[in-house]
Structure formats: structure tokens, C-alpha cells
Amino acid sequence: MATILIVDDTPVDLHLIEAILKKDPANDSVTKAKNGMDALEKLHAMSDEIDLVVTDLNMPEMNGLELVMRMQTIYPEIPVILTTAHGSEQLAVQALEQGAACYVPKGLIAERLVPTVQQVRALGLAEKNYERLTSCMRTAEFTFELDNEPILFERLVEMLQQICGSLGVCEDSGQVRLGMALEGALFSACYRGNLELTLDEIDQLQLGKPEALALVEERRMTEPFRDRKVRVHAEMSASKAEFEIAFDGPGIDPASIPDPNAANALDRIGNRGLVLMQAFMDQFAFDDAAKTIRIAKFNADAC
Known part of the structure; x- marks a missing residue:
């Protein structure tokens, strides 16, 4: 069974995080470390077993x-989720x-x-799909022109991140980060754009x-929302990957998106994907109508 490594110097927080994780039966195997050095020792001894790290900052x-x-x-293939206190x-x-x-506040x-x-585990597993085919x-x-169906977005993200990995635009954990950015764009286009959900409704x-x-x-079943689409255009090569995600609903006000450095930037789930895009992608912008999200990732080794 895959193991999550929890890293925190506070014993109370270690036990709290372990208890929270074990609410999901998929997280039954957990090991703990008291700081970064201890974590590296655990990774050296158990790298074949550990598939995810949750660490304090x-x-x-x-x-x-x-x-x-x-x-x-x-260990670039092992994704890391941060837990952050206010002010960090x-x-x-x-x-x-x-x-x-x-990161999770x-x-x-x-x-x-x-x-x-x-989410991070699912995106990590998706990297392994289609590997032999996309390597060619x-x-x-x-x-793509997509209905507002989340399962379609998940499958599309799996495919695009695998292609980017095979082409060499990003590798290992970079594919997970690319997947997080793409999911953020697609779900924002669907929920905030086409279905016009408020941030409070997205949290719920x-x-x-x-x-x-x-x-x-x-x-999803009624007008005017029913016929709205999410349109995705992707161009990928060894040197770069460029994506345009457009939607039919009202534009998303760019001023409503927190800066990644801002306190509480990830507190609202409806903003999280758009915030992460700013951190993960080399380019991130809206068009003038704020109804098309443009993001790009460049392969620095190919430049």
C-alpha cells in the first residue's frame, strides 16, 4: 500500500494531520518525520513505498x-503538499x-x-496512462468543445499532462503541477464562468x-446555462505547451483573483486554481473580455 509521509516539528500537529488523513481509507498507511532532515532519512529508507509528502513549512x-x-x-517523482500557518x-x-x-492553510x-x-494523487497516477503511445x-x-461535465475535464487533463510529460515540456512532479493548473482553468471556466456560481457556492x-x-x-439542465460550452485549444511540443480555455458565461473579474503572495490566497476554493496557475505556469493572462484564460509552460532546457 502506498504511504503518505507527514513532516511537522509539532507532535500535536503530526497526530492531528494523521487523524485527518485516515478519515479516508485510502490513506491508511502513514509515516511521520519531525523535520526536513528526518524526512529525507525516511525517504531514503522508504522511497519505493512513499507516494506523497505532506509537510509543514x-x-x-x-x-x-x-x-x-x-x-x-x-525524489522529483514524489509530490509535496504544504501545510501553512498564517503569515507564511x-x-x-x-x-x-x-x-x-x-498548499493547504x-x-x-x-x-x-x-x-x-x-486530487494530487489522482493527477500523479494519470501521468502513467498512455505512456507508451505518447512517447512516440x-x-x-x-x-475541444466541452459540455459542463467535470468528468470530461478530468480525462482531458490526464491526457494533456501525459502528452506534455512525454514531449519533455515537464517531468515528474511538473506534470502534477501542470495538471493542477489545467484543472484550475477548466473548473473556473465551468463553475465561475458558465454556471455562474459564487465563491461561497463553490466552497459548498x-x-x-x-x-x-x-x-x-x-x-446544467436549464437555460441559459445548459448550452454554454468550454472550449480548449492546446499546442504542445518539446519546447513549450500553450493552452487557451474559453467559456460562454460572464467573464471572471481578474481583480477578484488574489496574488499568490497574499495572505489567505488559497482560502477560497473557487480561487485556488487561478491562484495556482500564477505560481505554476510561465504565462497566465485573461483576454480583454475575461472569458478566455491563456496559460503556457516553457521547457527551459529547450531554449
Whole structure:
């Protein structure tokens, strides 16, 4: 069974995070480390078993940022989720830029950690799909017109991140980060754009609240929401991957998207994908109508 490594210098937080993770039966195997140096020792001994690391940022001897940087060199295939206390957002953004997959504010860890682990794990497994076929690819260009069906977005993200990995645009944890950015764009286009959900309604949706789920289904089946589409254009080669995600609903006000360095930037789930895009992608912009999201990733080794 795959194992999650939890890293935190506070014993109470270690036990709390373990208890939260074990609410999901998929997280039954957990091991713990008290700081970054201890985590590296655990990884050296158990790297074949550990598939995910959840680490605090502020620790003695080696903090979470330093751990992320070391793991990118030694264990780049293992994704890292950060847990952050208030006031450490800038350090968290640096860690995202260095290779972490996501971060969860400690004040929201009970609600957000398990869904984030599920998302990161799913994207990591998707990297292995289609590997033999896409390894033969040299360039790729696709255009999709999608209904507002989340399962379609998930399958599309799996395909695009695998192609980008096979072409060499990004490798290992970079594919997970690319997948997080693409999911953020697609779900923002669907929920905030086409279905016009508020940030509060998106928060309730991610928590699985029945009234929010019912609202989504109602809007997917009624005018004017029913006929709105999400259009995706992707161009990928060994040197770069460029994506345009357009939607038919009202534009998303760019001023409503927090800067990744801002305190509480990831507190609202409806903003999270758009915030992560700024940290994970080399280019991120809206068109003038704020109804098309343009993101790009460049292969620095190919430049």
C-alpha cells in the first residue's frame, strides 16, 4: 500500500494531520518525520513505498521549502503538499515555484487536506496512462468543445499532462503541477464562468453539500446555462505547451483573483486554481473580455 509521509516539528500537529488523513481509507498507511532532515532519512529508507509528502513549512534544521528543493533533486517523482500557518504565504509561494504541488492553510486543514491529497494523487497516477503511445509523439495540437461535465475535464487533463510529460515540456512532479493548473482553468471556466456560481457556492460544492450539488445539476439542465460550452485549444511540443480555455458565461473579474503572495490566497476554493496557475505556469493572462484564460509552460532546457 502506498504511504503518505507527514513532516511537522509539532507532535500535536503530526497526530492531528494523521487523524485527518485516515478519515479516508485510502490513506491508511502513514509515516511521520519531525523535520526536513528526518524526512529525507525516511525517504531514503522508504522511497519505493512513499507516494506523497505532506509537510509543514516552518521547522528547525530544514524547513519545508528546503525539503521541497532537496526532493526536486533526489525524489522529483514524489509530490509535496504544504501545510501553512498564517503569515507564511510568501514562503509557500516560493515552495510552489520550486516544485511543491499545492498548499493547504492550517486553519482549513480539516476541510481541505483530504480532497487535496485525493486530487494530487489522482493527477500523479494519470501521468502513467498512455505512456507508451505518447512517447512516440513529437508535436500535438487539439481543439475541444466541452459540455459542463467535470468528468470530461478530468480525462482531458490526464491526457494533456501525459502528452506534455512525454514531449519533455515537464517531468515528474511538473506534470502534477501542470495538471493542477489545467484543472484550475477548466473548473473556473465551468463553475465561475458558465454556471455562474459564487465563491461561497463553490466552497459548498467542494464540501459535497447536497444543496450545492443540486444547484449545479439544475443549472446544467436549464437555460441559459445548459448550452454554454468550454472550449480548449492546446499546442504542445518539446519546447513549450500553450493552452487557451474559453467559456460562454460572464467573464471572471481578474481583480477578484488574489496574488499568490497574499495572505489567505488559497482560502477560497473557487480561487485556488487561478491562484495556482500564477505560481505554476510561465504565462497566465485573461483576454480583454475575461472569458478566455491563456496559460503556457516553457521547457527551459529547450531554449
